[in-house]
Amino acid sequence: MNFNPNVLDCAAAPIAEAWSWVKNPGSDRLIDMCQAVPAHLPPQSLRDYLGEAIKNGEGATYTDIRGIQPLREALAANISARYETGLDADDIMITAGCNQAFCSVIDALCDKGDEVIIPLPCYFNHNMWLSIRGISQKYLSFDPQTAVPDPNEAASLMTSRTKAIVLVTPNNPTGATYSPACIEQFYQLAREHGLALIVDETYRDFIDSERAPHGLFKHKDWRDHFVHLYSFSKVFSLTGHRTGAVVAGPALLESLKKIQDCTAISAPHAGQLAALYGLQHLHDWKLEKAQELQDRASAIKQAFDHPQLKYRLVCAGAYFAYIEHPYESPSRDVVKRLIQEFDLVCLPGSYFGQAQDKFIRLAFANVYEKHFDEVIRRLIASQA
Numbered sequence: 001m002n003f004n005p006n007v008l009d010c011a012a013a014p015i016a017e018a019w020s021w022v023k024n025p026g027s028d029r030l031i032d033m034c035q036a037v038p039a040h041l042p043p044q045s046l047r048d049y050l051g052e053a054i055k056n057g058e059g060a061t062y063t064d065i066r067g068i069q070p071l072r073e074a075l076a077a078n079i080s081a082r083y084e085t086g087l088d089a090d091d092i093m094i095t096a097g098c099n100q101a102f103c104s105v106i107d108a109l110c111d112k113g114d115e116v117i118i119p120l121p122c123y124f125n126h127n128m129w130l131s132i133r134g135i136s137q138k139y140l141s142f143d144p145q146t147a148v149p150d151p152n153e154a155a156s157l158m159t160s161r162t163k164a165i166v167l168v169t170p171n172n173p174t175g176a177t178y179s180p181a182c183i184e185q186f187y188q189l190a191r192e193h194g195l196a197l198i199v200d201e202t203y204r205d206f207i208d209s210e211r212a213p214h215g216l217f218k219h220k221d222w223r224d225h226f227v228h229l230y231s232f233s234k235v236f237s238l239t240g241h242r243t244g245a246v247v248a249g250p251a252l253l254e255s256l257k258k259i260q261d262c263t264a265i266s267a268p269h270a271g272q273l274a275a276l277y278g279l280q281h282l283h284d285w286k287l288e289k290a291q292e293l294q295d296r297a298s299a300i301k302q303a304f305d306h307p308q309l310k311y312r313l314v315c316a317g318a319y320f321a322y323i324e325h326p327y328e329s330p331s332r333d334v335v336k337r338l339i340q341e342f343d344l345v346c347l348p349g350s351y352f353g354q355a356q357d358k359f360i361r362l363a364f365a366n367v368y369e370k371h372f373d374e375v376i377r378r379l380i381a382s383q384a
C-alpha cells in the first residue's frame with residue numbers, strides 16, 4: 001500500500017502525542033491542561049432532554065444536509081442578536097463540529113498549491129489540514145507583546161494564489177481576542193483582493209456577551225467575503241456530540257453541500273438536538289459558565305505574577321494561557337519533562353507553527369482555580 005506523502009509528512013495528532021508521554025494516565029497527581037475541554041458536563045436538564053429524545057427514537061436518522069431547520073433558525077437568531085444583524089436559516093450549514101467546518105470550507109475554496117494566510121501561532125488542526133491538502137501556509141509573524149496579527153503584514157503576503165485569510169478569535173493557543181477594528185481591517189483586505197476571510201469563533205461565548213465581537217455581518221456584501229465558523233462543543237459542553245456550523249454566502253454553501261454529502265452526510269442528529277436545546281434553554285447557564293471562565297483567566301494571570309517564577313505569561317483568555325518558558329531547549333523537551341517529572345500535562349508551542357519553541361500552552365478550562373497554586377509550584381520546582 002502506498003500512502004499520501006502529505007499525510008505522512010503531517011505532524012502527529014498533538015493531544016494523543018502529548019498523552020503518549022504520560023507514564024501513568026490514571027495517576028491522581030496529574031494536572032491535565034492539555035486539551036481544550038470544559039471541566040463541567042452539560043447541565044442535567046440537557047442530559048435529561050437528550051436521553052428522553054433518544055429513548056423516543058429521535059436523533060437516529062440523517063438530517064437535511066444543511067442540518068435541522070429549527071437549529072439553523074435558532075443559530076441565525078442567536079447570531080443576529082449578538083452581532084446586531086439579520087441572518088436567517090439559509091445562511092447556515094450545521095457541521096460535524098467546527099473542525100469539519102474548517103476542513104470543508106478549505107476544500108471548497110482551495111486547490112493544491114494555493115495559499116492561505118494564517119497568523120502564528122496557529123491552531124494545530126488548521127495547520128495540519130492545510131498541509132494534508134498541499135496548501136501553502138503564509139504565516140503572519142507573532143508579536144508576543146500584543147499577540148495580535150498585523151493586517152499590513154498580510155497585505156504584503158498576497159499573491160495570485162492566495163485564497164483565504166484565517167483568523168481564530170478568541171485565539172487558540174494564545175487566548176487573545178482581536179478587536180473589531182483589527183478584524184475589520186482583515187475583512188477590507190479580503191474584499192480588496194477578492195478572497196475569503198475565515199474567522200473561527202469557537203470561543204466567542206467566553207468573552208463579553210454584551211458586545212458584538214466584530215461588525216462584519218453588518219456589511220451588505222459580507223456573504224461575498226466572510227466565513228464565520230462556530231462550535232457547539234465548548235459552549236454547551238458537547239464536545240463528543242460533534243456539532244458546529246458554517247455561516248456563509250449562498251455560493252460557498254452550495255459547494256459545502258456537495259462536500260458534506262460525501263463526508264458526514266449530515267451533522268450528528270442527536271448533537272443537533274442538543275445544540276438546539278442549548279440555544280433555546282441555556283442562555284443563563286451559558287452566561288454563568290462564561291463568567292466562570294473569565295474569572296479563571298483572571299486567576300491564572302494572578303497566579304503567574306509570582307516572584308520566583310521564570311515562566312512568563314504572554315497572554316491568557318477564553319480557554320488558554322500562552323507561556324514563555326525559561327529554557328534554551330525546544331518546547332517539546334520542556335513539555336515532555338513537565339509531563340514526565342512534574343505530572344503537568346500541557347502542549348509545546350512547536351505544535352502551533354514555526355518559531356513557537358519558546359512557548360507552551362496551558363488549557364485552563366478543564367482545571368479549576370484551586371489547582372493553580374499547585375501548577376505554579378510545579379513550574380517553579382521544574383526550574384531547579
Ligand SMILES: Cc1ncc(COP(=O)(O)O)c(C=O)c1O
Pocket residue numbers: 036096097098099100123168172200202230231232233239242243244
Ligand atoms: C479554534 C478551534 N476551532 C475548532 C475546534 C474544534 O471544535 P469542534 O469540537 O467543534 O470540532 C477547536 C477545539 O479545540 C478549536 O480550538
